[in-house]
Amino acid sequence: MDSAELLDILGNENRRRILRLLSRKPCYVTEISEYLGVSPKAVIDHLRRLEDAGLVESRTDDQRRKYFSISRNLRLEVSVSPYEFGMKSAYPASANLDVSRCRYVSLDLQFGPESAESRGVNEGDDEGAKVDDSGSADDTDETNGAAVAAATDLADELDELQQLQRELSLAQRWVHGRIADVQARLSDALDADSEDRLHAEVLAAVAGGAATPTEVSRTVEAPKPVVEECLSELADRGFLERDGETEEWALAG
Template structure:
C-alpha cells in the first residue's frame, strides 16, 4: 500500500478508533457503532475504505453475521526534522524458514504444560517490550545526531560554496543523490544554471555522478574534498 494513501486513511479520527478497537478483538458493525457512538451507515463506509486498503478483513460467523478484524501487520514511520520529512511503510511478515528459527519456538516448546507455557511466553513478551523501548531510544539518538551533523554540514557549505545556487545544490545532494531534472524542479531554476554549477562543483571535487537507467544521478563525493 502507498504510505501517502495510508496517511490519508488514518487522518480520519473515527477510522483510527475503529482500528484501535479491532486491535483488541474482532467486532461486528453494531458493536463498533455502539462503542464509538457513530451511526451504522457511517461505520460501514469507514469499514469499506479500511477493507479496500487491506487494513482489515471480514468473516461470517455461524449466525451469518459479518465481523471485522485487523488483516495486516505493518509499521508506519513518520520522521519530521528541520532537514527531512520521510514516511516509510513496512509490511511485517516472517517467511516459513524464519518462523522455524524463531526463538519462541526454540526456547518455548508448544507442548509444555499450560501454566509454564504461558509464563514463558509472558517472559518472552516482556523481553520484546524492552527491546522495542531500546530501539525507540536509539532512533531518537540517531535523529538528534543526524540533525546535529546536518547543522554542521550547512555551516561548512556556507564556507565552501561560491554562490547561493551552490549552497542549495549541496544541501539537496546531502539529502539524497538525484537527477538534473529533479534539482531543477526542487530549486525552480533553469537547467543551464543548475548544470553549470554542478559541473563546477564536480571539477572542484565536491560532487560526482553515476549513470542509472540512462540518467545522470548526482551525489556528494564519497571520498570528500582534499585540502586545497
C-alpha cells in the same frame, strides 16, 4: 498502498479508534457503532476505506453476520525536521532474518521463536489437551503444567520484546536528532548563507553510493535537471568529481 494515502486514511480520528478497538478483538458493525457513538452507516463507510487500504478484513460467522479484524502488521513512520520530511511504511521482516548481518545494530535476546516448542508445546498440543474419560489425573496435570510453562515463557518473551521496542524507539529518536544536527553542520560547511539544503542532500547521496544523476535524483526525490545542476555546482566548488570514462560522480579526493 502509498504511505501518503495511508497517512491520509489514518488522519481520521474515528478510523484510528476503530483500529484501536479491532486490535483488542474482532468486532461486528454494531459493536463498533456503540463504541464510537456514531451511526452504523458511518462505521461501514470507515471500514470500507480501511478495507480498501488493506488494513482491515471481514469474515462471516455461522449466523452469516459479518465481523471485522485487522488484516496485517504494518509500521508507518513519519520524519519531520528542518532538513527532512519523509514517510515510509514497512511490513514485518521474516522471522528468519539474520540480525547479525546488520552493520550498526546488534540484539541480545534470550528468547526465540522456538521457545514454546522447547517446552514441549506446539500447535498440535491442543489435541493432546483433550483428555478422554480414560485419561489419568496425572496426565491432565502434566498437560496443564506444560501449557502454563509455555504461557509463562511467552509472557516473558513478550515483555522482553516490548522493552526492546522501547529501546529501539529511544535509539531512533537519538539518531533522528543526530541526523538533523549533522545536516545543519553540513549545510553550513557547504554555504553558511544558503537556505537551499539540496546541495547537502546531494552530497550525502553521492557519499552513500549514488553515482549517476538518475540515482541521486531518486535518492533525494528531486527532478533530474535540478540534480544535474546541483552536481555541477558542487564539482565546480571542489566537493565532487566525475569520472571521465564512466561519467559517475564521487566525493572529491
